[in-house]
Amino acid sequence: MRRLIINCDDYGWDVPATQAILELAAARRISSTTVMANLASDADLRALHAVLLNVSTGLHLNLIDGAPLSRASAVRTLVGPDGQFFTGQKLLARFLSGRVRIGELETEVGAQLARLARFDIPVSHADSHQHQHLYPALGPVLTGILRRYGIRRLRRWSAQPGYALRGQLLNAFGVASRYGLRGFHSPNALVADFSAAQDATLPLFIRGLARAFHRGPLVEFMTHPGLANRETSYLNRVAEYEFWRDAAWPEYLTENQIRLVRYDEI
Numbered sequence: 270m271r272r273l274i275i276n277c278d279d280y281g282w283d284v285p286a287t288q289a290i291l292e293l294a295a296a297r298r299i300s301s302t303t304v305m306a307n308l309a310s311d312a313d314l315r316a317l318h319a320v321l322l323n324v325s326t327g328l329h330l331n332l333i334d335g336a337p338l339s340r341a342s343a344v345r346t347l348v349g350p351d352g353q354f355f356t357g358q359k360l361l362a363r364f365l366s367g368r369v370r371i372g373e374l375e376t377e378v379g380a381q382l383a384r385l386a387r388f389d390i391p392v393s394h395a396d397s398h399q400h401q402h403l404y405p406a407l408g409p410v411l412t413g414i415l416r417r418y419g420i421r422r423l424r425r426w427s428a429q430p431g432y433a434l435r436g437q438l439l440n441a442f443g444v445a446s447r448y449g450l451r452g453f454h455s456p457n458a459l460v461a462d463f464s465a466a467q468d469a470t471l472p473l474f475i476r477g478l479a480r481a482f483h484r485g486p487l488v489e490f491m492t493h494p495g496l497a498n499r500e501t502s503y504l505n506r507v508a509e510y511e512f513w514r515d516a517a518w519p520e521y522l523t524e525n526q527i528r529l530v531r532y533d534e535i
Contacts, residue, residue: 271482271486273522274456274489275513276301276424278396280317281309285496289510293494294320295296298513300534303329303396306381307338314388325531327394328382328420330411333357334398338380357399364407371410378414378477393533394422396491402449403442409449416452422532424491425455426482429462454535457485464493464504466500469512475521487535 277290280302287309293299301324304317308331317326329332332378333354339346339351345368350355355363363369385392395415396402412423426443437463458481468471474490481488494513497507512518522529 270486271525271527272487272534273478273527274301274487275299275428275529275530276303276327276396276489276491276532278327278491278493279305280305280326281305282315282334283308283495283499285499286506287313287497288493289506291316291320291432293510293513294324294426295528296302297323298519299324299492300529301325301327301328301394301402303394304385304390305329305331305333305334305385305398305516308335311383311388314390317358317388317390317506320344321391325393325533326385326390327396327532328415328424330378330381330395330397330401330415332374332377333360334400335379336419338384338512339373339377344377344476346370346373347377355425357401357404359450360401361404361407364410365405369407374410374419375414378411379418382418383479391533392420393531394424395420396424400442403446405442405445406447408442411447412449412453415459421454422535423450423453423455424461424489425453426461427458427481429465429482430462456489456535457489458482458488460488464491464509468505469508471515471517471521472500476526489532 277299280290290302402408415525428440460477460481492502492509494510
């Protein structure tokens with residue numbers, strides 16, 4: 270039987286995202302979520318325990334948004350004068366020019382995993398905010414750190430059609446990242462273009478699954494639902510949230526013998 274993981278990224282990013290994910294998890298409309306450990310509140314992390322029977326939980330590694338969990342003095346090459354992480358583009362540029370200390374990357378990754386452990390949040394897998402673990406040169410360093418911390422399941426990028434310039438870059442990053450992802454367990458394919466669409470529809474969902482299942486029997490569907498959209502983001506989070514609440518897609522899975530599974534089942 271074909272199997273599908275529906276993973277909600279960005280748990281803890283803001284209240285609308287966090288509440289949407291909790292609602293969908295409680296209703297068994299998703300099977301997995303990844304947590305932004307440096308942005309999630311204590312209440313956010315405690316709330317996850319109510320849905321742990323329904324979803325697997327992982328780390329949404331974040332080195333580019335907000336402040337680190339580590340002391341700023343311990344990660345000086347990762348933050349600006351304001352104590353906030355550099356943007357993804359700046360982090361990569363700094364890394365490529367030798368201005369990022371690998372030991373500081375390891376310190377912050379460890380701090381994010383440790384925070385989840387303090388709240389008894391199991392970490393079945395990992396991915397990263399804006400796909401940092403796929404970045405050229407930096408990505409293999411991050412995946413190596415995750416491996417040393419015992420992470421064995423990791424999101425793998427597969428080519429997405431019609432995904433504008435950013436998607437074309439990610440497609441290239443996905444090819445370049447294959448070496449760094451060796452040894453990790455991953456689904457056969459990822460559907461990522463759903464979040465980049467103007468609207469979330471059943472035909473788009475079906476087309477994405479059909480394309481992905483050509484690569485193998487286990488597919489991950491990346492999604493970013495929210496109770497409200499963010500002015501600073503291109504994501505249509507409300508449309509995704511409403512789509513997952515609808516009964517049409519579970520009926521499609523049943524009719525086509527596709528089983529919804531958790532990340533910790535692979």
